[in-house]
Every structure is written in structure tokens, then in C-alpha cells.
Amino acid sequence: MTVQTMLLALSEGFVTxxxxxxxxxxxxxxxxxFVYFGKVSRIAPIRWIxxxxxxxxxxxxxMLQLMVVYFGPNLIFGVSLPSNWRFIAVAIxxxxxxxxxFAEIYRSGFEAIPKGQYEAAEVLGYTKxxxxxxxxxxxxxxxxxxxxxxxxxxxxxxxxxASIIGTMEMFTRAKQIAVAPHTPGMWAFVxxxxxxxxxNYIVAIIMAKLxxxxxx
Amino acid sequence: xxxxxxxxxxxxxxxxxxxxxxxLSVEKGQVISIIGPSGSGKTTLMRSAAFLETIDKGxxxxxxxKAAWMEKGKAVxxxxxxxxxxxxxxxxxxxxxxxHYSVIKNLTDAQMVVQKRSKEEAFSIAKELIxxxxxxxxxxxxxxxxxxxxxxxxxxxxxxxxxxxxxFFDEPTSALDPELTGEVLKVIRSLAEEHxxxxxxxxxxxxxxxxxxxxxxxxxxxxxxEGSPDEVINNPKEERTKAFLGRFKR
Ligand SMILES: Nc1ncnc2c1ncn2[C@@H]1O[C@H](COP(=O)(O)OP(=O)(O)OP(=O)(O)O)[C@@H](O)[C@H]1O
Ligand SMILES: [Mg+2]
Numbered sequence: 001m002t003v004q005t006m007l008l009a010l011s012e013g014f015v016t017x018x019x020x021x022x023x024x025x026x027x028x029x030x031x032x033x034f035v036y037f038g039k040v041s042r043i044a045p046i047r048w049i050x051x052x053x054x055x056x057x058x059x060x061x062x063m064l065q066l067m068v069v070y071f072g073p074n075l076i077f078g079v080s081l082p083s084n085w086r087f088i089a090v091a092i093x094x095x096x097x098x099x100x101x102f103a104e105i106y107r108s109g110f111e112a113i114p115k116g117q118y119e120a121a122e123v124l125g126y127t128k129x130x131x132x133x134x135x136x137x138x139x140x141x142x143x144x145x146x147x148x149x150x151x152x153x154x155x156x157x158x159x160x161x162a163s164i165i166g167t168m169e170m171f172t173r174a175k176q177i178a179v180a181p182h183t184p185g186m187w188a189f190v191x192x193x194x195x196x197x198x199x200n201y202i203v204a205i206i207m208a209k210l211x212x213x214x215x216x
Numbered sequence: 217x218x219x220x221x222x223x224x225x226x227x228x229x230x231x232x233x234x235x236x237x238x239x240l241s242v243e244k245g246q247v248i249s250i251i252g253p254s255g256s257g258k259t260t261l262m263r264s265a266a267f268l269e270t271i272d273k274g275x276x277x278x279x280x281x282k283a284a285w286m287e288k289g290k291a292v293x294x295x296x297x298x299x300x301x302x303x304x305x306x307x308x309x310x311x312x313x314x315x316h317y318s319v320i321k322n323l324t325d326a327q328m329v330v331q332k333r334s335k336e337e338a339f340s341i342a343k344e345l346i347x348x349x350x351x352x353x354x355x356x357x358x359x360x361x362x363x364x365x366x367x368x369x370x371x372x373x374x375x376x377x378x379x380x381x382x383x384f385f386d387e388p389t390s391a392l393d394p395e396l397t398g399e400v401l402k403v404i405r406s407l408a409e410e411h412x413x414x415x416x417x418x419x420x421x422x423x424x425x426x427x428x429x430x431x432x433x434x435x436x437x438x439x440x441x442e443g444s445p446d447e448v449i450n451n452p453k454e455e456r457t458k459a460f461l462g463r464f465k466r
Contacts, residue, residue: 126326
């Protein structure tokens, strides 16, 4: 195997890695808002359910959660699953997992907003929705951006966990290349490391730009 | 004409009754200062008038329209308080400016979003206030880039921008360094000269005496004594008023 074919194989894996990353963000960041609302809900049973969910997600490894989502439906219910189930399972597990963490981040972001901000908007006559959208959300975003950056950098690295159920993302590819005969071996891992590093570097730059934009 | 009437207000937090049968009325153009020891209920009274606290008993009337009244021994509120919120402006001790908005946006946003004024109108009102309160050149600054005194002047401008009938101040200079209180008091003084209707909770006795038409001394949830500045501050009748004012003499 030449260096070119190795890089090509890794790039293919990288596309899947990127897809896991994107799908997780698109799914878990909005879902996290709803989880947060559940957590502070006035209805006690909703709060309990959300508490239990968050505590299970935080208390168990993502790798295990991936296995449960991937094998669970078949092992428990005996259902046969579509051919692309592997990627769907990865998406579900990652979204459910990251939503719990984002909910916690949002919570601290909301809690950091002084009561006076709500009161100032209230006496000025803003409706609850206007107050939330115009006054509270922008401050919450700014409060949480540093934590979100951390979370995204963790996510870039966590995508490699999808390898445990055989997803053909970059880490799985690197492993295959490294153990196959007549390959650049160790260099596959080095190349993969560079991919991850550069990816995270770009994430960090974008987030720094965003943080600057929301700075006040 | 009465801009605000509070009749027989009662308010408790749990077992603690903080306001006990408080009545006061504010005439158009009048400046009233509320003084009294810490915990006497001054802030709670003002927050109740601004609907930031819910009263248990009594009436709240703006310009002759009832916002809250008694029904079956309890205070009930008008369902839609929005029209009443345009009657007053509130200046907080901690300013509470919107940190993510520039000065100009702090002054125009509510005008456009709540009062539904056009952008042109909102900006021209804001620009006039910026000039009037000595904030020229700061239009595009964020609150964090301003001194405490400037921030409080922006907060006063924000409250004035909606063109309220009455302005409430809750210790507007208490969060400021002593050298910055002067500029804020000067602004309030000039508003008084223009006959802006105001209710001011303050610990600045000399200021209260100079600027007010009427002074209310509160203690433990009651209005203990009220009258002209001369009556209340220079010649108090009640022992509790004398004791309180004695602390400010040196
Ligand atoms: N949200 C609240 N919950 C419970 N008790 C409260 C609340 N707000 C105020 N109190 C109590 O009500 C009483 C009156 O408080 P208030 O803030 O109105 O006093 P104040 O006259 O403004 O005092 P200060 O001069 O210190 O500002 C105090 O005993 C205070 O502890
Ligand atoms: Mg107070």
C-alpha cells in the first residue's frame, strides 16, 4: 500500500468522522435546549425523568451506550434492522449523549444571567418571548461558548468511539491499515493523529471567532 | 392630577409582613423621596408599584386606571399589565443595562419592540436623551466600557426613553463610588427642575431634602412620618425619625 492509497482510505474515513460530528451537533445542540427545559420544568415527573436520563448518560461510558443502541433493538426485541442501521445507531447514541451535556452547559449559562436582566426587561414591557429571544438567549450563548468549545473538541475525539461497533470512520480505517501486511503501519496512526489535530485546530479557530463576536 | 395612587398596600414574604397598610399618592410633577432604615420595605414598596412584586392587599392605580384592586379580601391584578408598564420607568441600584447592547440599542430597543415606535422616532428620542444626560460620543459603547456613573445615566435615559409618566429610582447611587454619585444626582436634580414626576428611594439625605417636594419616612413596613423636607428632615416629630436621621448627622 502506498502513502497515497493510505491517505485516500483515511480521507474516506474522515468523511464519516465529519458526518458523525455534524449530525451530533445538529441533533444534540437543539435537543439539549429541550432537555434543559425538562430539567427546570414545573411538572415534577418531567424533571425526574430528565434527571434520571442525565445521570445515566453521565454515569456510563459512551462506548457502552453505543453498543446498547446498536445491538439493543435486536437483542431485546428481535427486530431486524436496516442496512444503514450502524450509522443511525451512532447518530442516536451520540445525539442522546451530547444533548445531556449540552443541557447542563445551557443550565449554567442561564443561571449566570443576573435576575436584574429579567426584571429590567419586564419593567420595560417586553413579553416573555421577546425577553427570552432578545435579552436572555444572547447572554446565555456568550456565557456558554467556552464550554461549548470544550465540548466540541471532545466530540471530535469521541467520534473515534464509533469504531467499537465497526463504523468505518477514520480511526477504524487507521487501525485496519496499521495491522494489514505491507502497509506504512505506524504511519497510519500518525496520519490519523494529524487529521484529528487539524480538525480540532479549525474548530478552535472558528469558536474563537464566535466568542469574539459575542464578546461584550 | 394623580399619576400614581397606592392604597392600603400589604405585602408579606412568608411569615414576614414587609408592607403594612401603606398608602401614598403622587401628583404630576411631584418628587417624593422615601427614606428609612435597611429592611424597612422601601425597595419592596417600589417594586410592588412596578409589578415586580405581587401585593397581597391594596390598590395600585395609574392615571386613574386600576391595575390592582381588592376582591374578596385579596388584591387582584388586571390581566394585561402592559399598558400600565408604559406609565413608569424603573432605575435599579445595579443599573441592569443590557450588556450585549450598545448604549443606543439599550435606549431604542424597547421603544421599537414594546412601544412600536418607528426606528427614526426611537433614534431621535434616544439621541436627544444622550445629549441631555451628557453621554454624547458614547452611543456605540457597550455598558462594560462605561464608568458606573455613565452606566447609571444610560439606565436613566433608557427609563426616560419610553416617555413614562413617572420614574422610580431605587437607591440610584448606592452602587457607585462616592466620586461618581455627584454626576448621577445632578441628572436627577435637573429632571426635578423639569418637573419630571419621580419617586426616589435614597440614603442621600441632603439630596432628598433639596430635590423633594415630599418625604416619606418608613420603618418596619409602616409609613412613620411624612411631609415636606423641612418637616421631616429638619423638624421630625417622631422618635424613630429622629433616631434614624441622627445617624446621618456628624
Ligand atoms: N424576595 C424576598 N423574599 C423574602 N424576604 C424578602 C424578599 N425581599 C425582601 N425581603 C425582606 O423584606 C424586608 C424589606 O426589604 P426591602 O428590600 O424592601 O428593604 P429596604 O427598605 O429596601 O432596605 P435597604 O435600605 O437595605 O435596601 C427585609 O426584611 C427583607 O429581608
Ligand atoms: Mg432597598
